[in-house]
Amino acid sequence: MAWSINSKLCLRCGGCVSVCPTAALELRDNIVHDMALCTLCGVCAKACPVEAIKVIKQ
């Protein structure tokens, strides 16, 4: 998968959700990612206060 999250690092702060331009992310008990909406733009990984998200662009 080109989008991945390390749930051990994630602080459930929702920062990634607020910057996602396509509404591909949602914070429930954990971050839920919708690959169908994701464009792999990578801004969620950039905004994350820790290094919880990895996006590999192809």
Added chain:
Amino acid sequence: MNDVIVIGAGPAGVSCAKRLAENGFSVKVFDKRAEIGAPKRCGEGISESSQRLLGKIPDKCIAQKIRGARLYAPDGRYLDAILSEGGFVLERKVFDKWLAEEAVKAGATVQANTFISDLIRDSRGYFVGVKGEFLGNEFEEKAKVIVCATGAESPLRTKALGVFSKVNLVDSCIQYEMANVDVVPDLIHIYLSSVLAPRGYVWVFPKGEHRANVGLGIIPQEKKPKAYMDEFLKLHPEIGKGSILEVNAGCVPVGGMVENMVANGFVLCGEAANHVNPIHGGGIKEAVISGQMAADVITECLKKNDVSKTALSKFNELWWKERGNHLKKVEKLRETLEKLSDSDLNDLVDALKPEDIIDFTRGAKLSVLAKVLMRKPRLVSIARHLL
């Protein structure tokens, strides 16, 4: 059917709900958090003047009364800006619940632990309800107007209006609530440095008994806030020696106020509409202003039985007139300060008067700042941005 459904029981949502209930409308607030106000995602600083909007904040919500701000230049020199009216460091877990209770007393219904998963539209494209989940039960509920007060962290605002926070217009933040921290307890402490916290700042907001929220926000980048925080704590043993009682994080909008916040039967308010002060990232007061203003507009629309986008767009007009244009100026100030080097910041803290700083955060007297900057030929073009 309810008159209004509010999504989110933060300061924006419950302020909106309280006023609508006072105006005689039936209003229901849903929040996904199991406990309203927790976990906190906030430095918990608020000005005393916010009580003009909220009424008297009860003592139980206040961790520490504040006299003013100590602003540290990168070289360690500082300036104390003592306020004629001070501020508070809140206990938001208590404060948010108090606000929610006030809305309930006014006649609103509030329900925690209720996740809103989607918005319902009718065939005319009007927003008419929400889909949600409470303790395993899925439900749908209808209303004449849906208020989205979810904070920035919600895809609902994106789905409804295409609104999100541009990545370069948020500060990525980490915060530790710490015990055994030694700072002057009745000032908030702000550390400026383009090296220690690029674009943002480090804050220490005392909460009494040597407890404090120690936080840091920066422009999103590869090096993470956590790494900057480690460096700050190493440089400041009086703070770094403390124990971590709580870890908070988040991205706070510091710009990107949206032009349009309404659709047919739908209003976006508070941090969900990026209504935050761009210079310090304070969003509680702006959320309350925005929530109350939205309620006033919705009240008029419901009375006239017209909740169309056109009718609700009075909110755009009002908010931009009362807050938007002013916050835009503050955003310019932020854009200017982020271009300064640490040596510029040292000189600036030296040259400023304490009372100027307070005015700047309100978007006033920016020409004073421009004049100070223009003393350095290199900064003339940067300073012009303020005029």
